[in-house]
Amino acid sequence: MDDRLVQTFRVFQRTVTREVGALQENFLGRGRPYGVSRLLWEMGDGPVEVSTLRERLGLDAGYASRLLKALEDEGLVVVAPSPDDARARVVERTAVGRAEAAELDARSDETAAAMLEHLTPEERLEVERAARIVTAALARRHLTIEIESPDSADAHWCRDQYFAEIDAIFQAGYNPAAAVSATDEELTMPRGALLIARLHGQPVGCGAVKLPPGQPAHLKRMWVSPAARGLGLAGLMLTRLESIARESGASQVGLDTNSALAAANALYESRGYVQVPRFNDETHADRWYLKDCDGS
Amino acid sequence: MDDRLVQTFRVFQRTVTREVGALQENFLGRGRPYGVSRLLWEMGDGPVEVSTLRERLGLDAGYASRLLKALEDEGLVVVAPSPDDARARVVERTAVGRAEAAELDARSDETAAAMLEHLTPEERLEVERAARIVTAALARRHLTIEIESPDSADAHWCRDQYFAEIDAIFQAGYNPAAAVSATDEELTMPRGALLIARLHGQPVGCGAVKLPPGQPAHLKRMWVSPAARGLGLAGLMLTRLESIARESGASQVGLDTNSALAAANALYESRGYVQVPRFNDETHADRWYLKDCDGS
DNA sequence: GCAGGTACTTGACTAATGTCAAATATATGG
DNA sequence: CCATATATTTGACATTAGTCAAGTACCTGC
Structure with missing residues (x-):
């Protein structure tokens, strides 16, 4: 593959991990361990089978079980037996959990906006277009x-x-x-x-x-x-x-x-x-x- | 700020942290803890004052000291007193350390290339351009x-x-x-x-x-x-x-x-x-x- | 040369992250 | 009903990441 492309991607990777990574740790750190916040954030509204979630986030069964318990103890999610299969369990955010997730989203948006606020409106448009292209290219593989x-x-x-x-x-x-x-x-x-x-x-x-x-x-x-x-x-x-x-x-x-x-x-x-x-x-x-x- | 831009950035952030984050953990995980690998990778060739490095990566003094010791024990870096100031120390990769860092770079490039290999040459050009724009926009703040x-x-x-x-x-x-x-x-x-x-x-x-x-x-x-x-x-x-x-x-x-x-x-x-x-x-x-x- | 500051190391911890295997309850196919 | 497989929990760990303070050696300005 083209050398220049590889070089561009090196710089992209360094910059983006630094920026986006810092942003992520920043808004997900709200008195809770990062892993717990992330789970709440990535879970989405609506019930999900625990196994699905675990696989999606690449978590160990035992670890996931404990993270969910932490969320449950805080009253942010409810875990109930799956209607289809009594061995499996489904998680869902409670109203409190949805509010907390919305708060995380808002903070995420806020910090993301801060990353771009020094740009002119034209630059923002250009960056938006570019971000879409990169996102689509990265996701295409999956x-x-x-x-x-x-x-x-x-x-x-x-x-x-x-x-x-x-x-x-x-x-x-x-x-x-x-x-x-x-x-x-x-x-x-x-x-x-x-x-x-x-x-x-x-x-x-x-x-x-x-x-x-x-x-x-x-x-x-x-x-x-x-x-x-x-x-x-x-x-x-x-x-x-x-x-x-x-x-x-x-x-x-x-x-x-x-x-x-x-x-x-x-x-x-x-x-x-x-x-x-x-x-x-x-x-x-x-x-x-x-x-x-x-x-x- | 524009809603659509925020939305675009949400998706961007999710996708990019997932992809680039996974990539990073993948290529930096080589039998060594992530923190140790990252330090070796981010250090660069040429001697650096430990204090500079520590500040650049946002590490605690004690923690950095131990990470460096781990690298030194492996023979990947040498730490020597600074010629300017005998309190301070400078680190530098050894030949082995440079080889290991080059290996990390190669793996990084390899996995980055894998992320893009399913694209057509025209798409790659477009993505390259877009990645540059995004990188520049994110870095501009600093x-x-x-x-x-x-x-x-x-x-x-x-x-x-x-x-x-x-x-x-x-x-x-x-x-x-x-x-x-x-x-x-x-x-x-x-x-x-x-x-x-x-x-x-x-x-x-x-x-x-x-x-x-x-x-x-x-x-x-x-x-x-x-x-x-x-x-x-x-x-x-x-x-x-x-x-x-x-x-x-x-x-x-x-x-x-x-x-x-x-x-x-x-x-x-x-x-x-x-x-x-x-x-x-x-x-x-x-x-x-x-x-x-x-x-x- | 001395006071106060700086760069780093070391010891002593804590919390978070992650892994493995045993245990429990349930499902599935005969 | 039984053997085997699956989903999850729990206990017992090991490692990593990170913090804090005390200690050592050295620098800088007076």
């Missing part, structure tokens, strides 16, 4: 996107997350039964395909395409978990879905969406999708896009 | 550039480093006595100025300008320590020197340089300096540049 059966457990999980999220976003809620269909058969080759994206092996996103013969391919269920946003994942899935559509012989790709989903719509437009009049009766949509497979 | 008396200790140190470096680069060596003059008086206002750049308080670069009335300002002694390369420091000093020249009433800025100093010359050209015929009798130069103060 990111996989694969065609998967729509009835796999992870596919179900992503679909449920997706439905829950748009149900919360749309004022009128989201009713899958009222939506344009996307059955398991319709999302299985040759009638369509479903992609599942994983980061460090954990499902973090999905995207699907229906391939009705002689008609434009139709994108469905584009979703990226909050845990994986900012990594350019949606763009990667979109590229992949478009190439599936092209290979299946489709000459156009279309989709319906809602103006409330601003980030997604911005992506579509940046990729050459053009807004067209309503072309289906999807009740949750108020925008329709179309793109020619050979590039708009 | 970077100061100030006008300083040319007879300060740090000014002498920088000058000596600079002379030693170009003496090593030029085939014929560098002889300050044979060079176009830049005496302490010529580099003191109003006849001229000397900038000293510091990173975390340590001097890491210098740059000077002579301001002969009615003639083009003349840049001298542009030097950046290897420890601070890649942070855009030379560019910052150049901007500062040009504005000093402009304020002093100069309408042009000129400089002499040598084609062996490729990186410096690339900077000058990117900043609008144009190559002109020889305009002084500097024996070490083979290139001359000139730029109008209102922008070439």
Whole structure:
């Protein structure tokens, strides 16, 4: 590999470990040992199996058990037997734990902002763009996107997350039964395909395409978990879905969406999708896009 | 500060600490405790006063003493009384220590390369550029550039480093006595100025300008320590020197340089300096540049 | 040469981090 | 129901990281 790139990365690594590392130790040190804070911070809201968490953070079983006990003793999390498997346990932040995690987040943001406050607004924009590129490049190695059966457990999980999220976003809620269909058969080759994206092996996103013969391919269920946003994942899935559509012989790709989903719509437009009049009766949509497979 | 920027930095921080942190622990973990490896790695070649090192890494005196003893017992460094001050001690890597440090560097580069090897060459270029921008932005906070008396200790140190470096680069060596003059008086206002750049308080670069009335300002002694390369420091000093020249009433800025100093010359050209015929009798130069103060 | 300060080492600790194996309770496949 | 595997907890450790104060040798300014 290029010498200059390696040199750049040496300097990058030294600088970044010093800065970001110091920042991290700074905001995670709040009267608690670092390991305990980190666990609370990285746990996320919502229940997680202890084994999952342990694996994600690379902790020894005994050590993790004690760290969790420390958090439990402080009233920051509750640990309960898993409903699926009585051997396993699930952790979840309590209200106090969520508040404490929010405080950690706020401190993190504050110190991160301090790192950048001496920059001019133009420089900040440039740095933001650059940080995105670096982040995406570093994460890419742990990111996989694969065609998967729509009835796999992870596919179900992503679909449920997706439905829950748009149900919360749309004022009128989201009713899958009222939506344009996307059955398991319709999302299985040759009638369509479903992609599942994983980061460090954990499902973090999905995207699907229906391939009705002689008609434009139709994108469905584009979703990226909050845990994986900012990594350019949606763009990667979109590229992949478009190439599936092209290979299946489709000459156009279309989709319906809602103006409330601003980030997604911005992506579509940046990729050459053009807004067209309503072309289906999807009740949750108020925008329709179309793109020619050979590039708009 | 902008929400989106903060969000981008959250993701950046999480990803980068995970990746770079894991990398660091990976390559520094070689049968030795992390702290010991880190000390060996961060020490650099060449003798350092223990107190300097301790301050740079933020170590307690007792702790540092023990870490150094561990390295000494392994035969990786030698600790000797300082020639200047018999209370103080200076450390230096032994040949074995240098070899071990080189091994650590190699492993670091190797793992850094692995982080990027799945990228296309174009993506790598983009990431390299982005990494530079981020690095420079993060380091900027700890970077100061100030006008300083040319007879300060740090000014002498920088000058000596600079002379030693170009003496090593030029085939014929560098002889300050044979060079176009830049005496302490010529580099003191109003006849001229000397900038000293510091990173975390340590001097890491210098740059000077002579301001002969009615003639083009003349840049001298542009030097950046290897420890601070890649942070855009030379560019910052150049901007500062040009504005000093402009304020002093100069309408042009000129400089002499040598084609062996490729990186410096690339900077000058990117900043609008144009190559002109020889305009002084500097024996070490083979290139001359000139730029109008209102922008070439 | 002496007082007060500095650079470092050493001893004595403490807390945090991490590892291993035994023990407990539950799951899974026959 | 049994044998075997899995998820977690607990006890018993070992190592690392870090702090503090006392002690030693030396420097600096008066």
